Amino acid sequence: MGILDGKRILVTGVLTEASIAFSAARLAQEQGAEVILSSFGRQMKITSVIAERLPQPARVIELDATSEEDLAALPERLGGNIDGIVHAIAFAPKDALGGVFLDTPFESVSNAVHVSAFSLKAIAVAARPVLNPGAGIVALTFDATVAWPVYDWMGVAKAALESTARYLAKYLGGEGIRVNLVSAGPLKTTAATSIPGFEGLEAMWGDRAPLGWDQKDTEPAGKAIVSLLSDWFPATTGEMVHVDGGFHMTGA
Secondary structure (H helix, E strand, C coil): CCCCCCCEEEEECCCCCCCHHHHHHHHHHHCCCEEEEEECCCHHHHHHHHHCCCCCCCEEEECCCCCHHHHHHHHHHHCCCEEEEEECCCCCCHHHCCCCHHHCCHHHHHHHHHHHHHHHHHHHHHHHHHEEEEEEEEEEECCCCCCCCCCHHHHHHHHHHHHHHHHHHHHHHHHCCEEEEEEECCCCCHHHHCCCCCHHHHHHHHHHCCCCCCCCCCHHHHHHHHHHHCCCCCCCCCCEEEECCCHHHCCC
16 A cells, blocks of 8 residues: 555646656655646646656646636646645746846746745645645745855745745645645756756755765655655644755754
8 A cells, every 4th residue: 555545646847757746746656646747838748748657647737827717727627636736836037047136127036936936825726626635735945044056036936935835834724734845955857957057056965965965866855745745744734844865954
């Protein structure tokens, strides 16, 4: 028996096999879950191809987290109740990253926060009619309690995401819905490689993380996500679990 036997899980943000979301989807299936992926626009074709590489081919539904039409149609597209959501959606325009913090226009900041933070609330509320009691929502962050080099407004958006998760945990707790975060260390994902200068963060992680750090291994983060989706954390909500080799607790 797997820890997600009989559960249906929506996983967003699967674009490549190197992504944390793909690891979460694969591990969720291995633990007994039915997995539904979401994508939108031109990315739908990519996600559909990647879906075939899971242990069991997964259905892909259309969901643009900034589209009111898609959000309204989400319960119907899911085709029944679900027991969990993996939020792996983030985006910031190029002029919001890479050391240009002081020059970024508000339009770019607004875009980053809308896609990367507000989308968590939007998806949770849209799925609310079909979320079973005890459901788990897990979002991916990169610890925004500190300021990172080059992360700039994505760091601000992640701080908003983390706060959004806590407020969702507060307001959805009465319905038995848990909302938590997984903060992984730097990984060679599409999202990370698109940030100018991000390799500087990767370089120091292996030296300072007590457990070491493999930038290509997304499985530890995937395992944390699956664990938080399961019934093994029935009284945990509003929490951020670090999966970073212990880097977050070290000093200089």
